[in-house]
Amino acid sequence: MTMPRLRVARPSDDIAALLPFYRDGLGLEVIGQFAGHGDFSGVMLGRKDAPYHFEFTQAAGHAAGRAPTQDNLLIFYLPEPARWQAAVDRMEQAGFMPVPSFNPYWDKAGRTYEDPDGYRVVLQQGDWPG
Structure with a gap:
């Protein structure tokens, strides 16, 4: 059986500004x-073995704007503490510092980072709850 694949697509006003965050920070x-x-x-950014990737588009003459709220999140669940710490270290070594989450739940076991467009990514130290 073939696994479904997920593409998350969104516009940006400056793709070049997003690359360091998603490539260097998130790896x-x-x-x-x-x-x-x-x-x-x-x-498109992702990992060849992952069933997901992200697509960022830019349309000439069209302003995409910033994230509509601070609660627009992508959440990566990292159950192994060492892998989570490595992901946090990589973000910070790339120059991205955590921001307080709009929903304080995400600060209990995770770190939230904001990309140049205002969208947020949570690195959650824990397993998928489902």
Whole structure:
């Protein structure tokens, strides 16, 4: 049986500003890029073995703006404490410091980081609760 794959796509006003956050901080790989698809250009980041990736697009002449709230989150559950600490260290070594979560629940066992567009990523030290 084939596993479903997930692509999370969103626009940005500055893809180049997002790359250090998702590539260097989160450790994702650039797995694809495109330009000249009409007025659109974009980049896909993920891991070759992961069933998900992120796509960021930019449309010429269109302002995407910032995240609508501080509670727009991507959450990575990292159950192994050493892997979680390595992920936190990588974010901070890349120059990204944690911000207080809008929902304090995420501060109990995680760290929240805000990308240049105002969207937030939580590195949660724990297992998926489902």
